[in-house]
Amino acid sequence: xxxxxxxxxxxxxxxxxxxxxxxxxxxxxxxxxxxxxxxxxxxxxxxxxxxxxxxxxxxxxxxxxxxxxxxxxxxxxxxxxxxxxxxxxxxxxxxxxxxxxxxxxxxxxxxxxxxxxxxxxxxxxxxxxxxxxxxxxxxxxxxxxxxxxxxxxxxxxxxxxxxxxxxxxxxxxxxxxxxxxxxxxxxxxxxxxxxxxxxxxxxxxxxxxxxxxxxxxxxxxxxxxxxxxxxxxxxxxxxxxxxxxxxxxxxxxxxxxxxxxxxxxxxxxxxxxxxxxxxxxxxxxxxxxxxxxxxxxxxxxxxxxxxxxxxxxxxxxxxxxxxxxxxxxxx
Amino acid sequence: xxxxxxxxxxxxxxxxxxxxxxxxxxxxxxxxxxxxxxxxxxxxxxxxxxxxxxxxxxxxxxxxxxxxxxxxxxxxxxxxxxxxxxxxxxxxxxxxxxxxxxxxxxxxxxxxxxxxxxxxxxxxxxxxxxxxxxxxxxxxxxxxxxxxxxxxxxxxxxxxxxxxxxxxxxxxxxxx
Numbered sequence: 108x109x110x111x112x113x114x115x116x117x118x119x120x121x122x123x124x125x126x127x128x129x130x131x132x133x134x135x136x137x138x139x140x141x142x143x144x145x146x147x148x149x150x151x152x153x154x155x156x157x158x159x160x161x162x163x164x165x166x167x168x169x170x171x172x173x174x175x176x177x178x179x180x181x182x183x184x185x186x187x188x189x190x191x192x193x194x195x196x197x198x199x200x201x202x203x204x205x206x207x208x209x210x211x212x213x214x215x216x217x218x219x220x221x222x223x224x225x226x227x228x229x230x231x232x233x234x235x236x237x238x239x240x241x242x243x244x245x246x247x248x249x250x251x252x253x254x255x256x257x258x259x260x261x262x263x264x265x266x267x268x269x270x271x272x273x274x275x276x277x278x279x280x281x282x283x284x285x286x287x288x289x290x291x292x293x294x295x296x297x298x299x300x301x302x303x304x305x306x307x308x309x310x311x312x313x314x315x316x317x318x319x320x321x322x323x324x325x326x327x328x329x330x331x332x333x334x335x336x337x338x339x340x341x342x343x344x345x346x347x348x349x350x351x352x353x354x355x356x357x358x359x360x361x362x363x364x365x366x367x368x369x370x371x372x373x374x375x376x377x378x379x380x381x382x383x384x385x386x387x388x389x390x391x392x393x394x395x396x397x398x399x400x401x402x403x404x405x406x407x408x409x410x411x412x413x414x415x416x417x418x419x420x421x422x423x424x425x426x427x428x429x430x431x432x433x434x435x436x437x438x
Numbered sequence: 439x440x441x442x443x444x445x446x447x448x449x450x451x452x453x454x455x456x457x458x459x460x461x462x463x464x465x466x467x468x469x470x471x472x473x474x475x476x477x478x479x480x481x482x483x484x485x486x487x488x489x490x491x492x493x494x495x496x497x498x499x500x501x502x503x504x505x506x507x508x509x510x511x512x513x514x515x516x517x518x519x520x521x522x523x524x525x526x527x528x529x530x531x532x533x534x535x536x537x538x539x540x541x542x543x544x545x546x547x548x549x550x551x552x553x554x555x556x557x558x559x560x561x562x563x564x565x566x567x568x569x570x571x572x573x574x575x576x577x578x579x580x581x582x583x584x585x586x587x588x589x590x591x592x593x594x595x596x597x598x599x600x601x602x603x604x605x606x607x608x609x610x611x612x613x614x
Contacts, residue, residue: 111607116603117576119556122556123475124471124576128467133484140491
């Protein structure tokens with residue numbers, strides 16, 4: 108078998124297709140095909156554009172965050188019904204030691220009789236974050252209120268006045284009732300007659316407390332004496348952080364809410380200007396001439412934050428000792 | 439801007455029309471004959487070539503090198519021939535056995551081609567060998583050009599051509 112030469116194959120192929128004649132109207136058919144394609148182009152492009160627009164709209168709808176995730180600030184003070192109960196509080200009511208105390212609000216009678224009388228059930232108690240308060244010295248919160256109460260982000264009602272009125276912790280313009288039951292502080296809020304219970308070891312009786320709106324946010328801060336030892340009085344500071352919840356704000360390390368003089372060390376604090384809290388710590392060598400370090404603390408959502416420190420000297424006894432408490436009516 | 443782009447589009451359309459006419463008058467017949475060597479149904483050859491012209495005309499504005507319009511046309515013809523064969527193969531697998539057809543007028547026109555032994559021998563080759571042989575020895579393309587049209591390497595074209603030529607030698611022994 109001899110190999111087929113390329114030239115010969117070319118000749119054979121050319122001869123084989125030689126009889127093929129294109130149809131005379133081929134050009135017309137091509138032109139018709141082009142016209143058909145051109146006519147189809149507009150609807151196809153239009154359809155494609157519509158499909159693309161629909162896909163983009165779907166993508167936008169899918170990507171856009173749901174309105175449920177958006178935080179909406181209430182425009183007006185929410186009206187809290189008197190029988191309002193947070194979902195997580197329902198289980199705590201029966202187990203609370205104080206839930207069986209009917210007429211707590213009336214017992215402490217501070218003008219809340221109308222509010223509590225209208226409530227057919229006894230005021231429910233609300234367990235509040237117990238501030239970790241060493242008996243003699245400091246008040247340090249253990250965790251944010253939201254973590255312990257199970258309520259999501261703290262939801263504060265809108266205060267009716269800034270700064271808050273007298274003894275007004277919950278910002279409704281009416282005074283709230285503060286009382287002590289053993290080593291548990293009980294605060295009944297006039298807003299909804301709920302009772303917050305804060306265990307404070309070393310709570311002194313009779314109760315020594317004051318409500319001062321230090322940061323002028325419309326919710327009064329509660330200062331309460333938690334103990335006295337060796338001439339030093341220790342205090343706890345409680346803030347209204349969410350509905351019916353009191354929380355002790357975190358103090359910078361090394362600082363305590365203490366007042367008094369012991370040997371060569373002295374402490375005191377006062378509600379300073381510009382909505383701050385000033386803590387004085389004095390040291391002395393002779394027991395009378397003290398060098399005083401004054402730390403100014405500002406209220407932030409995370410607690411109390413040091414803004415600055417100033418130094419001075421003080422001699423005691425004197426008329427204006429820096430080692431006392433000067434916040435509202437507290438002494 | 440829209441006015442300018444409209445003008446540019448109409449220029450491209452005019453170019454495409456002029457090029458289509460020139461390509462038709464120069465190469466239509468040879469492309470139909472090329473398709474006739476690739477397809478086993480000669481009736482589809484013109485359809486395939488006309489479709490190739492329509493597609494190249496539609497893509498005229500996107501052609502990077504308009505001097506290679508003939509190469510684009512050939513490539514489109516080869517690709518469409520492949521697609522047609524593939525489609526017909528699938529249709530044949532699933533279609534019921536057809537009744538014997540009466541001879542049509544076109545068949546008379548192509549009877550010479552149908553009877554040609556070289557065409558029969560070519561149809562018995564595997565598709566890629568057939569394409570390589572046709573592009574190299576009928577379309578007179580270089581190995582590189584044939585490789586570009588077939589979408590394979592030059593070495594593959596050489597191998598396909600060699601095997602195809604060898605197979606055809608055996609089948610066409612009697613003709614020479």
